[in-house]
Amino acid sequence: MCPINKKNNRMKPLKIVVLAKQVPDTRNVGPDAMKPDGTVNRAILPTIFNPDDLHALEFALQIKDKIEGTQVIVLTMGPKRAADIVREGYYRGADYGLMVSDRRFGGADTLATSYTLAMTIKKIGDVDMVLAGVQAIDGDTAQTGPQTAEKINFPQVTYVEEIIGLGNNEITVKRRLDKGIEIVKAPIPVLMTVNGTFDKCRSRNAKKLLKYKYARTNTELAREEDYIKEMVEQRPYLHIPEWNVEDIEAELSKIGLAGSPTKVNKVESIVMKASEAKVLSDSQEDIDLMVGELISSHVIG
Amino acid sequence: MDGNVFVFCETDNGKVVDISLELLSSGKKLAGKLNCQLEAIVLGNNISDIEKQISKYGVDTIHIADDSRLDPYLTLTYSKIISSVLDKHQPQIVLFGASSIGRDLAPRVASTLQCGLTADCTRLEIGDHLEKKTKVLYKDLLLAIRPAFGGSIMATIVNWDMPPQMATVREGVMKKEVFDENYKSDIVNIDISDLIKDEDFVIEVLERHMEESKVNLKEAPIIVAGGYGVGSKENFDLLYELADMLGADVGGSRAAVDAGFLENERQIGQTGVTVRPKLYIACGISGAIQHTAGMDESAMIVSINKDENAPINKIADYVIVGDLNEVIPKIIKSFHKQAQ
Ligand SMILES: Cc1cc2nc3c(=O)[nH]c(=O)nc-3n(C[C@H](O)[C@H](O)[C@H](O)COP(=O)(O)OP(=O)(O)OC[C@H]3O[C@@H](n4cnc5c(N)ncnc54)[C@H](O)[C@@H]3O)c2cc1C
Ligand SMILES: Cc1cc2nc3c(=O)[nH]c(=O)nc-3n(C[C@H](O)[C@H](O)[C@H](O)COP(=O)(O)OP(=O)(O)OC[C@H]3O[C@@H](n4cnc5c(N)ncnc54)[C@H](O)[C@@H]3O)c2cc1C
Numbered sequence: 001m002c003p004i005n006k007k008n009n010r011m012k013p014l015k016i017v018v019l020a021k022q023v024p025d026t027r028n029v030g031p032d033a034m035k036p037d038g039t040v041n042r043a044i045l046p047t048i049f050n051p052d053d054l055h056a057l058e059f060a061l062q063i064k065d066k067i068e069g070t071q072v073i074v075l076t077m078g079p080k081r082a083a084d085i086v087r088e089g090y091y092r093g094a095d096y097g098l099m100v101s102d103r104r105f106g107g108a109d110t111l112a113t114s115y116t117l118a119m120t121i122k123k124i125g126d127v128d129m130v131l132a133g134v135q136a137i138d139g140d141t142a143q144t145g146p147q148t149a150e151k152i153n154f155p156q157v158t159y160v161e162e163i164i165g166l167g168n169n170e171i172t173v174k175r176r177l178d179k180g181i182e183i184v185k186a187p188i189p190v191l192m193t194v195n196g197t198f199d200k201c202r203s204r205n206a207k208k209l210l211k212y213k214y215a216r217t218n219t220e221l222a223r224e225e226d227y228i229k230e231m232v233e234q235r236p237y238l239h240i241p242e243w244n245v246e247d248i249e250a251e252l253s254k255i256g257l258a259g260s261p262t263k264v265n266k267v268e269s270i271v272m273k274a275s276e277a278k279v280l281s282d283s284q285e286d287i288d289l290m291v292g293e294l295i296s297s298h299v300i301g
Numbered sequence: 302m303d304g305n306v307f308v309f310c311e312t313d314n315g316k317v318v319d320i321s322l323e324l325l326s327s328g329k330k331l332a333g334k335l336n337c338q339l340e341a342i343v344l345g346n347n348i349s350d351i352e353k354q355i356s357k358y359g360v361d362t363i364h365i366a367d368d369s370r371l372d373p374y375l376t377l378t379y380s381k382i383i384s385s386v387l388d389k390h391q392p393q394i395v396l397f398g399a400s401s402i403g404r405d406l407a408p409r410v411a412s413t414l415q416c417g418l419t420a421d422c423t424r425l426e427i428g429d430h431l432e433k434k435t436k437v438l439y440k441d442l443l444l445a446i447r448p449a450f451g452g453s454i455m456a457t458i459v460n461w462d463m464p465p466q467m468a469t470v471r472e473g474v475m476k477k478e479v480f481d482e483n484y485k486s487d488i489v490n491i492d493i494s495d496l497i498k499d500e501d502f503v504i505e506v507l508e509r510h511m512e513e514s515k516v517n518l519k520e521a522p523i524i525v526a527g528g529y530g531v532g533s534k535e536n537f538d539l540l541y542e543l544a545d546m547l548g549a550d551v552g553g554s555r556a557a558v559d560a561g562f563l564e565n566e567r568q569i570g571q572t573g574v575t576v577r578p579k580l581y582i583a584c585g586i587s588g589a590i591q592h593t594a595g596m597d598e599s600a601m602i603v604s605i606n607k608d609e610n611a612p613i614n615k616i617a618d619y620v621i622v623g624d625l626n627e628v629i630p631k632i633i634k635s636f637h638k639q640a641q
Contacts (some may be wrong), residue, residue, distance in 0.1 A: 026451035103372035150412035259464035261417025282623025
């Protein structure tokens, strides 16, 4: 085992899959993002690379920096616009990108999502390491990582915030827990979920941005101008594969709505309760009034 | 549906942790409504006195595996044993704490059993669900209620067709209540000899530093909370002074924690603790949804803010518009004057 910052040429190159989800940016949901019926107006929220997944990508790239020949593959399941995630992965240093996209995957809960991702990972074949974010900021469940690990029969290490050491067929990492930390040594193959406290993802690389700007899926290409179609035809690396149910040999009963035991019965937006607040100034008189009321109602004193 | 309510009890140094006790209390209520029994699963090493700790919460049966190999917690050993117990007893509801361990374990178990799992719930109820497409009415389901979308919505999740109904539940949102001091539980020893194998120990825990949290905001009757608007660590002294006077604890927003004004364990909100004191004094807190998610059930809320339109003012009972550096000393002065 040696520290992560030293390059080691004798280690076996790894094939790493990074699971990345496209999510609406829920971090600054204002009142305008809610529809009158109380549901979230996804249309006005920009879609982004799930924040934890960027840390997972950085984790993979750090291993690639260290073990020559390591391949980093970004895998995303989502509608056609999720190809943005694959391109973003390329800009930051991924070697390959792959989309699983099919209307029949729609409505999946974490059980069906993890099944779909697991079938894809099996189809990719010979994967040494799978990296996911801890949690996606829309569904907020943190369940997809561990459930995918179970289905591909990999051990799992969750909440990883630092790589401590990397050896042949083993990796040592630090985990961030509710009340403290844990350092664990895991064998490879393994699935890890990466915490938001892991190193920030490196920025886009200008050369890669130019190189992959026109990377497209077939679905996207169909609506592009001819010169882009030609460009992608001449440069196969610009072609983003798009796998469907048949490509990953998924059972229909285990995907999408049919494969999802959890169903949403009701959604309510959090509306702040109507205000009958007493608004006071910062004068001593006003404050005396409030303190007096709090004392006489036995809230304080 | 038949089957009982099961609760996974997490232990720390042989002691069942708070969230598990909260779940036993909440599981007991669900079992009461469903007219079924409450069962607990406890795994660990040297945990023979578990009965003394948990029977009183109304546990009818305790499934125990007491073995040196079960400390520390490992995902693979725990998930195998628990999946096997659940598979054998076919419960209708299974609850886990939404702790680091529960959120590592429960999804692995749910995947093994191919059942649904609702994450990080803040409320559990029993109710009916009418399936709109088939017009079938499912009675007495677990309604698992949870925040999603970064706290801006509450979703009620049901699972009627792939049992058991499993959920992880956030710490501090359910009350722990002793059911009967003299309650007697049946004890079932889980035979793990055929269950766990060498390959379940491939992950090796090399080191673990646990920091017992000394702060207990959940139990505090009064909380003085500070936000980014407090401005500095030093300025928090003013909040501590007010808190000392009122017999209160000090908490704060994530922005205050991130800025280094306050320790991590004092963070209130979606990714911190959930509190419901009788009085919450918010000083220089804007009231982002992720913060209010952890305090909006406080019985009374006072907001001190320079900005009359800060969102927190909408849920406050008293709003003092002004600079907290001037307002807090005036409150202290006023209290000394008026209290006897
Ligand atoms: C309001 C609401 C509540 C929900 N509640 C539940 C629930 O309680 N239980 C449940 O089972 N499902 C629930 N779902 C469904 C769930 O959001 C979806 O199944 C989703 O596909 C994955 O879950 P997540 O967003 O929670 O991701 P998480 O499990 O939090 O994601 C963890 C990691 O898994 C990887 N990942 C997740 N999805 C993808 C993807 N599509 N492509 C590539 N990588 C991915 C990423 O690395 C991500 O960081 C809910 C959905 C909504 C809208
Ligand atoms: C996934 C996620 C989870 C999160 N979880 C949490 C969580 O658990 N808890 C949490 O708190 N946040 C959480 N946040 C962050 C949250 O969105 C807000 O950023 C945070 O709560 C803001 O903290 P604040 O109100 O202290 O700071 P600000 O929003 O910066 O507000 C400061 C306030 O102080 C007032 N002010 C300034 N100076 C003075 C003065 N001298 N006197 C009086 N008033 C003054 C200002 O008017 C303003 O209203 C989370 C965010 C995300 C995305």
